Amino acid sequence: MIERKTPTLGIALIPIFAMITFLFTGIFMFEADPHIPLLLSAGVATVVAIYLGYSWVELEKGIVKSVSLALQALIILIIIGTIIATWLAAGIVPTMIYYGLDLLSPTYFLPAAAVICSVIAVASGNAWTAAGTIGIAIMGVGVGLGINPAAVAGAVISGCYFGDKISPLSETTNMSPGITGVELFTHIRHMLYTTIPALILSVILFFFLGLTYKGKGAGAEEVAQLQQSLGEIFIISPWLLLVPAVVIALIAMKTPAIPGLVIGSVLGAIVAVTVQGVAVGDILANMVYGFTMETGNEVLDNLLNNGGTEAMMYTVSLVMIAMSFGGILEASGIMAAIVNSLLKLAKSTGSLITTTVATCITMNIVACDQYLSILLPGRMYLTAYRKRGLHPKNLSRTLEDAGTMSSPLVPWNTCGAFMTATLGVSTFQYAPYAFLCIISPFVAIVYAYTGFTIARLPEDEENTIEIEEFEQNEPALQQSI
Template identity: 25%
Template sequence: MLETSVLLVFVAGLLFCLIAGLPILLAILFGYFVFFAYGLSRGKRAFRLLAVSLTGIRSVKNILITFMLIGMLTAVWRACGAIATIICASTRVMRPDLMVVICFWLCCLISLLTGTSFGSAATMGVICMSISNVMGIPPVYAGGAILSGTFFGDRCSPMSTSAQLICTITDTDIYRNIRRMLQTCVVPFLLTSGLYLVLGLLSGAREAPADVIEIFERNYRLGWIPLIPALITVLFSLLRLNVKVTMLASILAGGAICLWVQGIAPLELFWICLRGFRAADPELAAFSNGGGVLSMLNVGAIVCISSTYSELFEETGLLNNTHALIGRLAVRINPFGAVMVVSILTSAICCNQSLSTVVVKQLCDHVMPDRYELALTLEDTVILLAALIPWSIAGSVPLAASGAPLSSILFACYLYLLPLCSYLSYSRGRGWPASPDAPVRAEGS
């Protein structure tokens, strides 16, 4: 009963912050104190709880480094003229009423190449958002398409860290998992594309005004050279190089172009990387301002605090009594539905995708003993549903990196449709594509 009360208090704190319009960071900080107090009530020493909290923070240092690179990358691409060049070229050939679905397709492609929702949003997401703004497309439409597309590859790319994580914790082969994931994503992908096509037709999009292109041409030296950072990103992704290496190479190339092509002073470039690009021309600022390391501070703080949750849960045993409840839920609906419900609740508490995935696996492996079935279910639930929680970094970071509003989550159609289609398929008895373990069990039965 105490464990349930603690979780309800935390959820109440989250809801209060959302309703009152307070920063989500305050809710996450409130949650830390709630779980810390629970640990003290269980007889844990404060020093020990602080120690495990620091362990959790140290575990996300690589994510924090990635956030810094994303902030610098989005600022440098704006400053070097890469985004301006792509916008000028794209607006001459793209139909505005097709731009929403094109945003989805392009982000699907880049996320499939890079395997990261964060990196895809920081590159192609920024470009798509900038073009959409110029064409007058509602930001929530474009943001929803970007978020959907970035998670297409985050779910099923061989380079995806989430796909690798699930293979590790379920002891499955990644390429077998990917083949089965591609089978289950066809219908949701087509439905999502159709919905974005309709949204684009109803969006009131227009051709980019000639004066917008003139603004870019007046403030940048355009041409093929500013495209080098973007080309590096695509090339390095095709070569399957490390995402951090790819972003760093693109930042260095963009920085060199800022210095020697756009005439930006070294000190000014430093401040651009730190604070983001701030155009002197007010007309240009409306389209190009943004990025920088400081723009990622809020989500970085959320990551640091929420990373302590898993260690506190393990130390205090807060979630130990939930297995029986989940088993009863699986009997009442079905195992997939139970995992889906647990994924939503866990993502709301853990606030990030990786931690949620590990916790859901620990809580639900007894309702899905087939390891390949569990792997596919995790990919179709927690990996996507984590991005629909407004205070989770899974969705908030890609939206912040691309410059889209948080309300874009409402239009991230793919993230709703794939779990829904999978649930309907499972409920109707069709199950998943044949598991590699199935023949082994049949022979031994």
């Protein structure tokens, strides 16, 4: 039996530097997609892991385990592709755009978009559901008003992730306190100290950004022409909005995301056939290949030609490759070596929380999944927080401030890939406008060094580590993920 070596930091960083080099060279020099650079990075990680004494069978198991974590996300992504297609064919998204053009002006559109998406995400408990339903319509309205699509996507994502972060229905909102042993609503209340200020700052920034569109967006004549074109192509009726209302209500009533979204897709197909007169064969084709229509109006064509499971395969393949890379790093102990090295830098409360933020962001980049960016630091830093006399709710909050929030900013992360596929804007384009996702980690760091809202353990628990209970619950936590 080959003796396994514990990776040093230098060894552990080899596949990381390889990934950075391959991605930078591929994306910025050759304008390539990230798939092959990530695949090459996985190859380097495999060579390093074999050098450390791991067999291919062990690495393959790590890959399968890692990819399995993303399976639910991939299924949701495929279903969202069918929802986009059926809701377009059914006139549901066009109806949202039609009325949205009446209600929203370019000046106030961006802050309003962020607030609307946050409300929907709180109700649904899922950023992806909010982006895949109301987010698509908001993108259409924004384009119709002549607003930069990247800025619109940033507002949608900011609102969606605010709701996802504080909703008691959200998976990450339940996962973070579950890993750290904090009661759910204690965790949510503690998060409000960082999340509310971050949202307020984001809305203010969107307001000032919106002022730059005053007098520059689409004029009343252009908006009226767009509405007229939509009215000529589709039957527009507020009754069509019952379909997204049903989906949001189902998920708010704790219906699991997958069946809830499937119901939304089926309802969209039924409406397309019965209301818009689409042939059954055509709607089935739309669900696979996307809704297509040539109107001669470039703006309208960009709004309407979207969706389908085929359009999501680019993202599905990217996520699978990225998760394979992360699986190799975790199975070979490379990821743990990086996290443990970062932990050595934590000499104070401020540096410990800052290190947690850095680790969560690193895990989103390297492990390519927001669940791993919460799970791994949560498991590895719990003892350190307790030894320093810090209440675990500080850790659970930081996991969300950095892990949940930074995930849509990474193009090959499951969240970044999903948002790009759903909203039709690349991660690099919308990232500078995703204000909430950028601000939240900095708010966590400022609080860490000022001590503001940093809770300490009660005196009777000071310097005690309840790690045994955590280890007993770990298998159940892993299974729940």
